[in-house]
Amino acid sequence: MPANTTVDPEDIAELIGRCKLATSVSEFHGSLVGYISAGGSFPGDSVLDALKFEPDPAPTADEQAMLTRLRHQTETWLADTDLSFMPWVPDDEAPLRERVEGLADWTRGFLGGFGLGGSAETVTGLSSDAREILRDMATIASTDAEFDDDAESDEVSLTELEEYVRVGALTLHAETAQRQHPADGDTLH
Numbered sequence: 001m002p003a004n005t006t007v008d009p010e011d012i013a014e015l016i017g018r019c020k021l022a023t024s025v026s027e028f029h030g031s032l033v034g035y036i037s038a039g040g041s042f043p044g045d046s047v048l049d050a051l052k053f054e055p056d057p058a059p060t061a062d063e064q065a066m067l068t069r070l071r072h073q074t075e076t077w078l079a080d081t082d083l084s085f086m087p088w089v090p091d092d093e094a095p096l097r098e099r100v101e102g103l104a105d106w107t108r109g110f111l112g113g114f115g116l117g118g119s120a121e122t123v124t125g126l127s128s129d130a131r132e133i134l135r136d137m138a139t140i141a142s143t144d145a146e147f148d149d150d151a152e153s154d155e156v157s158l159t160e161l162e163e164y165v166r167v168g169a170l171t172l173h174a175e176t177a178q179r180q181h182p183a184d185g186d187t188l189h
Helices: 009-018 025-037 061-079 096-117 120-124 128-142 151-180
Strands: none
Touching: 009 025, 009 061, 025 061, 025 096, 025 151, 061 151, 096 128, 096 151, 128 151
C-alpha cells in the first residue's frame, strides 16, 4: 500500500484478523478517536501500544506504517473545519441491529480511548456540555437496543444517535485541543 493512501475500515479489519486483536473495526476506530480527542501521545509512535492492544503476531512494518497513516488521517479529519469526520460504523446497507451494535462498539471504544489518552485533569477541566456528552456516550455504549415495530422510526433514531456521537466526538476533540494549544494571546487560568 503506497504511503499516501487513505486507510479504510477494510484495511483495519484485515489487520484485526491477522494480528488477532480482540476488537471490532468500529471499536478500534472509536478507541483511536477517543485517544486523540483526549490529547493522548503515541510513545514510540505505536498506535497499538498507545491503545493497549496486544497483537499476536505483531504487525508488519507495512501495517505499522498503515496505522501511523490512520492516526494522522484521523487527526486531520478531527481538526477539519468542514466537519467531514465520520465514525467508522456499519453503513446504511447493513442490517439495523448490526448498525446499532457498531455504534455501541464505537462509543465503548471512544470512552476507553478517551480514558487512556487523557488524565483526571482532562475530564475535570471539561465543560458541563462536554461531560454530558461523555455521560450520553456511556449510556449509548451500555444500552441494549430495543427495536420498535416501526423500522422507519428505528432508522431515524439511529441516524440521530450517529450524528450526536459524531458531533460529540468533534466537540470533545475541539475542547481538549483548545485547552492544550490555546491561540496566541490566550491564557489559561
